[in-house]
Each structure stands twice: as C-alpha cells, then as structure tokens.
Amino acid sequence: MPGEIHALLGENGAGKSTLMNILTGIYQPDAGEIIIDGYAKEFSTPLQAIASGIGMVHQHFKLVQAFTVAENIHLGWSQTPRRASAQVLEQRTAALAEKFNLKTHPGARVSDLSTGEQQRVEILRVLARQARVLILDEPTAVLTPTEARELFKALRQFVAAGNAVIFISHKLDEVLEISDRISILRGGRKVATENTAECNPRMLAKLMVGRDIVPADMRRRPADAAPMSTDPVLSLENVSAIGDAGNETLHGISLDVRAGEIVGVAGVAGNGQRELSEVLTGIRPVSAGKILIAGKPVGKSNAAAFAESGIGHIPEDRLHSGLAPALSITVNAVMREYKKPPVSSGIGYKPGAATALAKEIASAAEVSIPDFAMPIRNLSGGNQQRLVARREMRIADKVLIAAYPSRGLDVGAINTMLRYLVELRDAGAGIILISEELDELLNLSDRIAVLFEGKIMGIIDNDKTDIDEIGLLMGGRTQVREVA
Amino acid sequence: MAGSLRLQRLPSASPGIVLAARAAAIVMALVFAGIILAMTGANPIELASEVVDASFGSSFGMEDLGVLIIPLILTGLSVAVAQQIGAWNIGAEGQFYAGAFAAAAVGLFVPGPPALILALMFVAGLVGGAVWILVPTLARAYGNVNELITTLLLNFVAILLVYFVATNAWRDKMANSATPRLSAEIPEFWGSIHWGLPIAILAALLVTGLLAFSRWGYEVRLVGSNPSAANYAGVPVRRHLITVMLLSGAIAGLAGMLEIAGTVHRLQGGISNNYGYLGIMVAVLARSSAVGVIFSAALMAFILNSGIILQTQGLTTSTVLAITGLILFLTAIGDELAHYRIARDKA
Numbered sequence: 001m002p003g004e005i006h007a008l009l010g011e012n013g014a015g016k017s018t019l020m021n022i023l024t025g026i027y028q029p030d031a032g033e034i035i036i037d038g039y040a041k042e043f044s045t046p047l048q049a050i051a052s053g054i055g056m057v058h059q060h061f062k063l064v065q066a067f068t069v070a071e072n073i074h075l076g077w078s079q080t081p082r083r084a085s086a087q088v089l090e091q092r093t094a095a096l097a098e099k100f101n102l103k104t105h106p107g108a109r110v111s112d113l114s115t116g117e118q119q120r121v122e123i124l125r126v127l128a129r130q131a132r133v134l135i136l137d138e139p140t141a142v143l144t145p146t147e148a149r150e151l152f153k154a155l156r157q158f159v160a161a162g163n164a165v166i167f168i169s170h171k172l173d174e175v176l177e178i179s180d181r182i183s184i185l186r187g188g189r190k191v192a193t194e195n196t197a198e199c200n201p202r203m204l205a206k207l208m209v210g211r212d213i214v215p216a217d218m219r220r221r222p223a224d225a226a227p228m229s230t231d232p233v234l235s236l237e238n239v240s241a242i243g244d245a246g247n248e249t250l251h252g253i254s255l256d257v258r259a260g261e262i263v264g265v266a267g268v269a270g271n272g273q274r275e276l277s278e279v280l281t282g283i284r285p286v287s288a289g290k291i292l293i294a295g296k297p298v299g300k301s302n303a304a305a306f307a308e309s310g311i312g313h314i315p316e317d318r319l320h321s322g323l324a325p326a327l328s329i330t331v332n333a334v335m336r337e338y339k340k341p342p343v344s345s346g347i348g349y350k351p352g353a354a355t356a357l358a359k360e361i362a363s364a365a366e367v368s369i370p371d372f373a374m375p376i377r378n379l380s381g382g383n384q385q386r387l388v389a390r391r392e393m394r395i396a397d398k399v400l401i402a403a404y405p406s407r408g409l410d411v412g413a414i415n416t417m418l419r420y421l422v423e424l425r426d427a428g429a430g431i432i433l434i435s436e437e438l439d440e441l442l443n444l445s446d447r448i449a450v451l452f453e454g455k456i457m458g459i460i461d462n463d464k465t466d467i468d469e470i471g472l473l474m475g476g477r478t479q480v481r482e483v484a
Numbered sequence: 485m486a487g488s489l490r491l492q493r494l495p496s497a498s499p500g501i502v503l504a505a506r507a508a509a510i511v512m513a514l515v516f517a518g519i520i521l522a523m524t525g526a527n528p529i530e531l532a533s534e535v536v537d538a539s540f541g542s543s544f545g546m547e548d549l550g551v552l553i554i555p556l557i558l559t560g561l562s563v564a565v566a567q568q569i570g571a572w573n574i575g576a577e578g579q580f581y582a583g584a585f586a587a588a589a590v591g592l593f594v595p596g597p598p599a600l601i602l603a604l605m606f607v608a609g610l611v612g613g614a615v616w617i618l619v620p621t622l623a624r625a626y627g628n629v630n631e632l633i634t635t636l637l638l639n640f641v642a643i644l645l646v647y648f649v650a651t652n653a654w655r656d657k658m659a660n661s662a663t664p665r666l667s668a669e670i671p672e673f674w675g676s677i678h679w680g681l682p683i684a685i686l687a688a689l690l691v692t693g694l695l696a697f698s699r700w701g702y703e704v705r706l707v708g709s710n711p712s713a714a715n716y717a718g719v720p721v722r723r724h725l726i727t728v729m730l731l732s733g734a735i736a737g738l739a740g741m742l743e744i745a746g747t748v749h750r751l752q753g754g755i756s757n758n759y760g761y762l763g764i765m766v767a768v769l770a771r772s773s774a775v776g777v778i779f780s781a782a783l784m785a786f787i788l789n790s791g792i793i794l795q796t797q798g799l800t801t802s803t804v805l806a807i808t809g810l811i812l813f814l815t816a817i818g819d820e821l822a823h824y825r826i827a828r829d830k831a
Contacts, residue, residue, distance in 0.1 A: 283716060304718025313716070321716045324709035331705065335717045338702050349702045 007179035055131030116147030172475030205471030226428030264445030282306030312396030505818035558739035559763025575635025577760025583737025586612025613737015
C-alpha cells in the first residue's frame with residue numbers, strides 16, 4: 001500500500017525469500033497473480049519487475065567491489081549516458097543522492113565503504129531506477145545499531161513520499177518499531193496480517209513459531225540409561241571468538257553440558273551458531289575466555305586434540321566441511337580414527353584395515369554400500385549424514401556437538417538422527433544440539449540456550465518453558481515478563 | 485512407448501571407461517594426424533611404419549626413448565605430487581633448471597671422488613628444485629597467492645640464469661655456450677640409458693606407496709580433496725601444503741640433476757627441452773596418479789621421439805607439436821565424455 005512499511009516476519013524456511021523472488025521476477029508463480037496499481041502483472045525476468053517499480057535490496061549486496069559508487073549506480077541502467085566520464089557519473093550520482101537524501105561518496109570505491117554505506121549505495125541504485133516498492137531482505141543483519149537507525153530514517157522519508165516498503169526480518173523489536181502492518185509467514189503460508197499498533201512481541205513470536213508441539217517423549221530415559229552427572233564435561237566460560245570477516249561474532253558465551261544431558265541451542269541461523277560449534281570443537285580459536293573439558297582448561301584450540309579427548313562433531317555443512325566428497329567412502333569413514341591402530345601402525349596406513357573399519361561404521365549406520373572405493377558424494381544426503389553421525393559417535397565419549405543434524409533430510413532420516421542422539425545420551429555422553437527446528441529442540445533437550453547476535457539470551461529449563469518464551473528470546477527480547 | 489534417449493551425467497566415471505576413452509582419444513588423434521599428413525602430401529602409413537620401426541626396431545631407438553622417459557617421469561611426478569595437495573606447479577621447468585644449476589655447481593667446483601660428487605650433486609639437485617619453489621610455496625601458504633602464476637614466472641628467471649652462467653662465468657673456454665664437462669657422471673647400464681631411469685621409476689613408486697600406505701599420504705589426500713574437511717579432522721593443512729610443494733619442486737630439481745649428470749654432462753641453455761612443461765601434460769594424462777606417470781611419460785617420450793624421427797623425414801616441428809596438442813585435447817574430451825551414459829527415459 002502506498003505510504004506503508006509492511007513487515008514480513010517468519011522463521012528460516014518459512015517462504016519469505018521465495019515470495020520475494022517471485023515478486024522480483026526471479027521465480028515464476030505456479031498459481032496466483034501479482035497485482036500492481038490494480039493491474040495484474042507477470043514478471044518473467046527481473047528486468048520486468050524493475051520496470052514495474054519493484055526494487056530489491058538483498059541481504060548480500062550485489063555491488064562490484066572494485067568499482068566506485070557512481071559506477072555501481074550506473075551499471076546496467078538504461079538511463080546511463082552512452083558516453084560518460086567519471087566526472088559526469090559522479091555528478092549524476094551526487095544529484096541522485098541529494099534527491100533521495102542518501103549520503104554517499106560518489107567517487108569512493110565500494111570496497112572501501114562500510115557495510116552500512118554499501119547498503120545505502122544498494123538502496124540508491126534501486127531508487128534511481130524509479131522503484132516505488134522497495135523490498136529489503138534482513139537489512140539490519142549487517143548493520144550497527146546506529147546505521148540501522150539511519151536506515152529507518154531513510155525508509156520513513158521514502159514512504160512519506162507515497163512509496164511502499166516491504167521489510168523482511170525475524171527481529172521482533174525492529175519490526176514493531178518500523179512497520180505499519182505485519183504479515184507472518186509460516187511453512188509457506190501467510191498465517192496473519194495485523195496492524196502493528198495491535199501487535200505485541202509475545203503474540204508475534206507465537207504466530208511465527210506457533211504450532212502444537214508433540215509431547216517430549218524423547219526426553220524420557222530408560223531405566224538403564226547413564227545418569228546425568230553433576231559436574232559439566234564441557235564448559236565455555238565467557239568465550240568470545242572472531243568470525244571469518246574479522247569481527248567478533250561470539251560475545252562472552254558461557255555454556256556447559258553435563259554427561260548424559262542434551263543442551264539445545266536455539267536461534268535463527270547466522271546468529272553465531274557456526275562459530276559456536278567451531279569453538280566447541282577446537283576448529284576456531286577463542287579470542288577471550290576459556291574452554292574446560294572435564295574441568296581442565298584447554299590450552300590452544302586444536303581440532304585433533306579436541307577429537308582425541310572425546311569430542312565428536314557433526315558439522316552443519318557435512319559436504320563442505322565434514323567430508324571430502326571426491327574421496328572414497330573408506331577414506332571418509334576413517335577420518336577420525338586413522339591415527340590409531342588398527343588403521344595405522346607407526347607412520348603406516350593400512351587400506352585393508354581402513355576398509356574394515358568403514359564396513360563396521362556403515363553397518364552401525366545401517367547403510368548398505370556396494371563399493372567402499374566409491375566417492376562418498378555418490379551416496380544420498382541421508383546416508384552421508386548417518387555415516388558422519390556414526391563416525392562421530394564412536395569418538396564422542398564425552399560430548400557430541402551436533403549442528404543442524406537433521407538439515408536437508410527427510411522425515412525418516414531425521415528420526416534416525418534423533419534416535420542416535422538419544423542413544424548416545426543414554427550411553428552417558430553430553431550433547432549440544434544446535435538446531436533451528438524448535439520441535440526437535442523441545443523434544444530432545446533438557447535445557448535450551450537461545451543464541452541471538454552472538455550472545456546467549458538465556459538458558460532455560462525445558463520443563464519450565466514454553467515455545468513463546470523461546471520465540472521471544474530468538475527475536476532478541478530478554479525481558480519476557482515486561483511484555484504487555 | 486519406447487521412451488526417448490537422453491544423455492545422463494554420472495558423478496564419477498569408472499577407471500575402465502576412462503581408460504577406454506583415453507585409448508579412443510589417442511587413436512582418434514593419430515587418425516586426425518594421419519589425415520593432416522596425407523593432405524600435406526606425405527604417405528601416413530609409410531611414415532607410421534617408419535616411426536614404429538625407428539622407435540622399437542633398433543636398440544638405438546629404444547635408447548632414445550629411455551633417455552627421454554627419465555626427465556618426463558620426474559617432471560610429471562613433480563606436477564602430479566603438487567596436484568595431490570591441490571596445487572598447480574607450472575614451474576617444474578624452472579625447478580628443473582634450478583636443480584641442474586645447483587648440481588652443476590657441485591660438479592664443476594667441488595673436488596673429490598666421483599661417487600661422493602654424484603651423491604652431493606643428487607642432494608644439490610633436490611635442494612635447488614625445492615629452493616626454486618620455496619617463495620611461491622610460502623606465498624600460497626601464508627598469503628594465499630595463486631601458485632600458478634608465481635611458479636610460472638620463476639621459470640623465466642631460472643632459464644635466463646642458466647643461460648647467463650653458461651655463457652659467462654662458467655663458460656668453457658673451448659665451447660662458447662656451455663660449461664666444461666662435469667667431473668662426475670651417472671654410469672650407463674644399457675646403451676645410452678643411465679641409472680637415472682631406475683631412480684626415476686623408484687621415485688614414482690615411492691611416492692605412490694607413501695600416498696597409499698602412510699598416514700602422511702592419507703592426510704595429504706584429505707587436504708588436497710577438501711581443505712576444510714582436513715581442518716575439521718585436525719590435519720595441519722598449511723604444513724602439508726608446504727612440505728608437498730617443496731617435495732614437488734625437489735623432484736623437478738632431481739630431473740634437472742639427472743639430465744646434466746647422466747645425459748648432457750654439461751650445463752647449457754635449453755637443456756630442459758621443455759620437459760617441465762611437458763610434465764604438466766604427463767601428469768594430466770596420468771590423472772595425477774603417481775604410478776600412472778610412468779606410463780604417460782612413456783607415451784609422451786614416444787610422441788617426442790616420433791616427432792624427432794618425423795623431422796628427419798622433412799616434417800616441421802609445428803606439425804609434431806600439433807599432434808601432441810591433439811592428443812591432449814581429445815583426451816580431455818574423452819575424460820569428460822566418460823562421465824556420460826545414454827539412458828532411456830521411462831516415459
């Protein structure tokens with residue numbers, strides 16, 4: 001609607017991005033139509049969507065890093081003068097920036113700009129093409145709070161001129177602050193559209209995650225299960241870590257897990273989960289704080305040493321970091337135990353013994369494999385994941401870090417994975433389960449820690465919580481009770 | 485309904501099919517070459533029998549092949565070893581010269597019994613090659629600088645360095661463009677084939693064995709295939725990258741040492757005969773398998789030798805180069821096609 005900021009709220013995989021890709025002409029709808037100014041439109045290419053005044057600012061900017069701001073603005077634009085000097089482009093850019101009230105440095109190289117400035121260039125580029133509907137995908141994810149405030153100011157000015165904004169986010173506070181109306185997507189359906197004035201965080205959280213949770217039967221332990229220990233087997237004390245981009249992505253995390261306990265880590269993906277799992281397994285060094293394994297502080301982070309002290313790791317992206325897809329099933333299966341007999345003796349490596357061990361792991365994983373020399377990428381994702389899980393369970397005497405163990409799997413394979421975790425818990429290992437599936441977390445975990453922007457918002461006892469509280473924490477709200 | 489035929493891409497091809505595709509590619513290349521030769525007015529059948537006769541019909545022909553195989557095995561092995569860790573060593577040519585240069589320095593200026601000198605030259609060759617790849621290796625390991633370009637550029641430095649010393653400071657007073665004959669030489673065991681041949685074959689077998697049957701080999705294969713998985717498994721990725729690249733350089737340096745100590749006996753410009761660059765082709769043909777290098781080096785030696793014979797029959801070097809290129813080109817196509825099979829749609 002003209003003059004409106006409409007927020008789109010939903011979990012990962014709720015269909016936000018798909019919907020926007022349809023609006024911007026990247027995907028085509030199977031059914032239904034897009035109506036703009038009362039006319040039905042069909043976009044078979046992104047260019048047609050742009051011509052109709054729809055502009056999208058993606059979460060990951062699509063700018064040419066080596067070009068100047070002015071060059072990026074004029075790239076692939078029909079109104080770019082055919083013959084233009086850098087000066088002319090910069091003047092035009094300065095004029096545009098003036099018109100839309102977005103401060104930029106037309107002559108600066110994009111690679112020299114901060115993320116906030118880059119986002120402004122991206123928005124300016126979209127606006128310059130006469131966009132009347134501006135779609136922003138998680139725009140504040142990359143911004144500092146100050147930059148976010150500036151963005152909000154620019155957006156308000158834009159809608160005040162009779163344009164519209166679609167604002168995609170999972171952060172409850174900012175959605176409440178900026179939007180006029182809110183639509184909530186869940187599982188590919190719109191579950192509600194409300195005026196923001198009539199919304200509160202609790203209600204949004206409920207709508208966002210709200211579904212009936214099957215009672216937590218997987219938390220019940222059989223009589224012969226190992227009891228939960230009183231002392232933690234693995235603890236983090238005020239641990240911070242630096243992300244790949246060089247900025248601190250984990251801030252003072254304190255978390256511990258006891259033997260025979262499953263600790264869930266909830267949160268929207270990208271809030272530090274990857275860094276957390278890497279810190280817990282010794283792949284990523286800590287920048288502050290310390291890690292204790294069975295009460296003893298660990299020196300320098302070292303993935304091999306962590307594995308040897310009994311910490312297994314099901315990584316979030318098995319093909320990228322947990323397996324060598326082009327190498328044989330045998331090579332991949334013995335990745336954790338190749339240093340020990342029987343696979344090696346001294347400096348030697350025994351392919352025969354390695355295949356024997358691979359067969360053992362495959363039979364525990366109930367995967368039938370015709371040829372162990374075959375590259376592991378030929379297996380299905382479910383079978384790969386079972387093999388990884390079994391491989392890691394063998395070494396995880398103390399703790400297993402399972403990052404999104406059910407991601408990309410079908411229901412049957414998911415159940416197998418969860419059964420494995422329960423089996424390991426009952427055998428007396430501690431488990432840290434990082435997941436975005438709340439049902440999964442509530443069904444399995446004894447305690448749930450909620451991660452938001454690299455901080456733990458709270459660690460809650462599963463018996464004393466409900467899904468709304470977790471939803472609020474995931475949206476960055478700490479004061480649960482304060483909510484009206 | 486019968487269903488339509490379509491091409492289906494398989495994620496991996498079986499070695500048997502790849503081998504068959506290879507053989508077909510080589511045969512096709514030879515057929516093409518024959519057609520081109522016929523068009524230039526030559527009689528391809530006659531030329532072919534000439535080539536086969538000259539290569540395998542006499543002990544001289546076999547000796548020529550043997551002498552060519554030695555450096556090709558080692559430069560091919562050098563490139564193949566670097567491939568194992570996921571690096572492209574385009575600098576085997578330069579490392580070959582550097583190894584030859586270092587070995588020649590020992591052979592020219594260190595006095596002593598020939599056996600000791602030979603042993604020192606052997607070490608000097610290895611070290612010379614490794615030193616030549618040291619800077620690209622460190623740049624790749626610590627600065628993620630693409631080794632493809634750095635190793636390539638250093639080739640020119642090494643080539644010109646050898647030209648310079650061979651025509652200036654180390655020049656033989658009698659010959660203008662080469663050093664004096666070296667004091668020590670590798671004995672020959674069959675005609676002009678020297679003991680470098682068993683050494684080269686042994687090196688290829690040794691590397692094959694290490695890769696398959698040692699923990700080091702396992703870790704190297706893991707790093708080469710997926711560095712982040714290796715990192716996850718706690719393998720020291722950077723250390724392996726450095727050692728393997730240095731090994732690759734040392735092997736190419738050894739090729740240079742064997743060439744001057746066994747075949748040429750002097751240091752001079754152009755001693756490499758492009759063996760370093762041909763090593764890339766040898767490694768590609770062997771699909772970076774260390775043991776496969778022995779066979780592809782033999783094939784390459786045969787092609788080179790045929791080229792020399794053809795030149796005596798009045799063909800130009802460019803024709804010979806074109807045939808070599810054809811084989812590589814068709815092999816690449818064959819490798820890709822081996823991934824496809826024709827499937828029938830169940831419609």
